[in-house]
Amino acid sequence: MNPKPDELHLNAWRLFITAHATLIDTIDRELIAADCIPLHWYDVLVELVEAPAHRLRLYELADKVVLSRSGLTRLVDKLENAGLLKREPNPEDRRGYYAVLTEAGYAALRKAWPIYAAGIQNSFAVHLSDDEAEVFSRVLRKILKSRQTEE
Amino acid sequence: MNPKPDELHLNAWRLFITAHATLIDTIDRELIAADCIPLHWYDVLVELVEAPAHRLRLYELADKVVLSRSGLTRLVDKLENAGLLKREPNPEDRRGYYAVLTEAGYAALRKAWPIYAAGIQNSFAVHLSDDEAEVFSRVLRKILKSRQTEE
């Protein structure tokens, strides 16, 4: 296996980094400007919405949002303080907790979604045809899958 | 213009965020483990290598690496302290400075490159065919260009 990327792939990598930084920056600002929760909070809460019974173990959440355990602890502190989720002890395993979405958390998601959706659409999605979006997704899914199996 | 992304595009967006986080995390760890400069330092120095006379105004650098002015000031402090670049006053405009790559900075880049290249290759590039890399790059370039003209 060749240890070095060619120009084409290297260029793709560098664009990936730069585009990510500017997109996150832009969309996060749009959310803040509209008096909504920041992007990282959204990402956490949306994982809860999609989870069975709107709850996830903290370590699962940390994994899904790619955050360290300690980072997650503090983020959950803030979200709990803001009333958007609550910790619930787990009777099955008394070491751990569930993070459970609250009604206010769900409301925060609903409020933010139109802004977030518009940001994704205008800054990102409009630039991808359906075919391009499929290539894009397929590639990133492959990358993520390979990481899972390695570690 | 439809204000909401469809499922396909939304999925691409979420993969984009997650894949970015895990890739940066992995590659940065590889660099640190190999006793090289961290990824963000690399990104700064590589912009200098590619700039005319290996120098850029600080604000240009901030722009290229998508960092706030104050963030850049501090990053440049660290890099200058480590001897990897130096600030040079600009005779044309005495408000500002150039960041100029030093020999040690160039050496740090050379040392890190094999590790970084292997990381890009193994974690990212192997998953993109040439065609996919072209689609990927084209899309991200389009995104970046649109942001430039808007702001």
Next chain:
DNA sequence: CATCAATAGTTGTATATGCAACTATATTTG
């Protein structure tokens, strides 16, 4: 089953980075 190892989560501490306010210099404008 008693000990040892592994796991879930938290906390102390260090680093990173943004915003707003500030200094110094340059540019514009009446």
Next chain:
DNA sequence: CAAATATAGTTGCATATACAACTATTGATG
């Protein structure tokens, strides 16, 4: 050309997040 405005960069402060050490609990092993 003097005053007002804009720009380059830095600094004080607040927030974010990682690592390592810690507590509590669970699981594995002789």
